[in-house]
Amino acid sequence: MALTDSIPNNVDLGSDKKLLRALEKWQPNFLAWWKEMGPESFQEDEIYLRTAVSVDPQGWAHYDYVRMPEYRWGIFLVPQEEGRKVGFGDMENESAWQEVPGELRGVLRRLIVTQADTEPASVEQQRQLGKTAPSLYDLRSLFQVNVEEGRHLWAMVHLLHKYFGKDGRDEAEALLERRSGDPDKPRLLNTFNEKTEEWLSFFCFTMFTDRDGKFQLAALSESGFDPLARATKFMLTEESYHLFTGETGIERIIQRTVELMKKDPNEDARDQGGIDLPTIQKWINFWFSSSLDLFGSEVSSNAAEYFASGLKGRYREREKYTDHKALDQYYEIEMPVGTQIVKKTVPLRNAMNEILRDEYIADCERVLRRWNYVIQKAGIRYQLRFPDRKFNRKVGIYANHWFTPEGQLISQEEWQARQGDWLPTPADREYVRSLMVPCYERGKIANWIAPPRQGVNGKPFDWEYVRFHRKSTVFV
Numbered sequence: 001m002a003l004t005d006s007i008p009n010n011v012d013l014g015s016d017k018k019l020l021r022a023l024e025k026w027q028p029n030f031l032a033w034w035k036e037m038g039p040e041s042f043q044e045d046e047i048y049l050r051t052a053v054s055v056d057p058q059g060w061a062h063y064d065y066v067r068m069p070e071y072r073w074g075i076f077l078v079p080q081e082e083g084r085k086v087g088f089g090d091m092e093n094e095s096a097w098q099e100v101p102g103e104l105r106g107v108l109r110r111l112i113v114t115q116a117d118t119e120p121a122s123v124e125q126q127r128q129l130g131k132t133a134p135s136l137y138d139l140r141s142l143f144q145v146n147v148e149e150g151r152h153l154w155a156m157v158h159l160l161h162k163y164f165g166k167d168g169r170d171e172a173e174a175l176l177e178r179r180s181g182d183p184d185k186p187r188l189l190n191t192f193n194e195k196t197e198e199w200l201s202f203f204c205f206t207m208f209t210d211r212d213g214k215f216q217l218a219a220l221s222e223s224g225f226d227p228l229a230r231a232t233k234f235m236l237t238e239e240s241y242h243l244f245t246g247e248t249g250i251e252r253i254i255q256r257t258v259e260l261m262k263k264d265p266n267e268d269a270r271d272q273g274g275i276d277l278p279t280i281q282k283w284i285n286f287w288f289s290s291s292l293d294l295f296g297s298e299v300s301s302n303a304a305e306y307f308a309s310g311l312k313g314r315y316r317e318r319e320k321y322t323d324h325k326a327l328d329q330y331y332e333i334e335m336p337v338g339t340q341i342v343k344k345t346v347p348l349r350n351a352m353n354e355i356l357r358d359e360y361i362a363d364c365e366r367v368l369r370r371w372n373y374v375i376q377k378a379g380i381r382y383q384l385r386f387p388d389r390k391f392n393r394k395v396g397i398y399a400n401h402w403f404t405p406e407g408q409l410i411s412q413e414e415w416q417a418r419q420g421d422w423l424p425t426p427a428d429r430e431y432v433r434s435l436m437v438p439c440y441e442r443g444k445i446a447n448w449i450a451p452p453r454q455g456v457n458g459k460p461f462d463w464e465y466v467r468f469h470r471k472s473t474v475f476v
């Protein structure tokens with residue numbers, strides 16, 4: 001099969017022979033990577049998956065049973081907007097770029113590579129999870145997310161191959177060579193080197209880390225480099241299912257926990273094989289704080305440069321703001337100075353990472369309210385919360401300082417003594433791991449999570465979302 005047939009696309013791949021050759025060379029390496037680092041043990045099974053087949057908002061996806069290595073990873077850009085202009089920064093109102101402006105080549109490549117690197121990283125992080133899926137529905141969700149992260153990699157590799165020549169091709173190879181968590185060749189951003197070896201972490205990851213994806217992609221979809229804007233805009237369409245998986249996954253765990261608490265009020269949820277609320281809180285503390293790191297430093301000349309040069313805008317830059325230059329404006333940031341926190345103002349452009357982080361936190365809080373409503377409705381007096389943004393940071397101005405979840409500056413000694421109250425301990429991890437036994441029976445679900453309210457694509461929960469091939473039914 002010619003590559004133009006095996007790769008659904010709306011970028012006229014067939015007419016660009018050079019690009020086609022580059023992608024044809026890369027494809028077998030991608031597949032080799034997928035087999036080595038993609039979902040372990042389920043490559044022969046038929047999964048009821050959604051495949052992007054166009055950018056038509058009404059009918060962009062097609063659902064059918066597919067073996068993952070045969071998934072049609074496509075390349076789609078949303079349609080070009082006639083006369084589109086650079087939307088912000090020093091070059092505001094110039095025509096948007098259809099080619100890479102020479103002076104921006106290095107920074108633009110770096111942005112695209114950073115975005116691209118997260119996609120295969122997440123697949124690597126999640127590769128063992130199929131073996132302990134709580135239901136067929138969840139098993140399918142995991143693989144849906146995995147193949148779409150694979151497609152996001154294709155989308156970014158297309159840009160590297162098409163616009164960056166030999167450098168781009170080298171970067172595309174390197175994307176298949178780095179490995180999540182490998183000390184010698186780690187993935188670029190730290191959250192993507194963390195372990196997600198049980199499903200509570202998977203749902204936290206899709207809630208918090210994929211949500212960084214939502215905001216970074218949205219900022220890139222404002223880009224003056226038009227192909228990047230169009231590629232990321234379409235990626236956002238798929239992203240909403242990833243976020244849905246995380247939001248509802250945690251919500252279903254909470255639902256089950258409060259059911260268990262009510263069933264036997266004398267017993268802790270843990271004694272009944274559930275995940276108690278304080279444990280969920282610790283996982284939230286970890287993944288929320290780690291994902292905040294992904295926005296970069298609070299004060300960043302890189303971010304100022306991305307904005308000034310029209311490469312990366314604010315969230316909904318064109319819709320939400322009237323002034324797109326962001327000059328002569330300031331932003332207040334809490335800085336740790338010695339043993340104190342002092343408010344300092346910085347030029348707005350240098351605070352672009354923090355401004356995107358603000359949007360992200362507000363979006364997370366919307367979901368938190370829904371989770372807490374589940375607890376409240378059950379008549380239980382407990383509220384989950386997010387730690388302060390200064391808590392447990394490894395990147396930015398709060399790194400190497402120690403804060404409580406309430407945002408109080410403490411000493412390193414106090415942090416050491418108390419971090420086990422706030423973050424998962426080895427014993428907590430061991431407990432959560434011990435609950436992870438697979439449940440592959442149609443219509444059944446593991447004890448620690450409630451079933452979803454609905455199935456996928458109008459199907460019921462007890463639909464056969466995965467048809468096991470004999471060779472890989474060892475887990476059933």
Ligand code: BYC
Nearest residue numbers: 114115118122189190210213216293294296297300302303
């Ligand atoms: N870990 O000025 P600073 C997704 C580095 S998720 C390690 O603070 P900047 C997905 C930084 O590179 C979305 N290093 O940062 C989700 C710089 O290094 P150099 C991914 C970090 O550049 C789930 C130094 O620290 N997309 O799609 O303003 C599943 C100081 O730089 C980290 C993007 O990230 C970190 N967390 O901002 C699948 C969009 N943070 O220059 C997929 C593209 C910073 O000193 N990337 N550093 O060597 C960007 O826009 C920017 O690179 C960042 C960093 C926002 C990440």
Ligand code: FE
Nearest residue numbers: 119149152213
């Ligand atoms: Fe993605």
Ligand code: FE
Nearest residue numbers: 210213239242
């Ligand atoms: Fe995603």
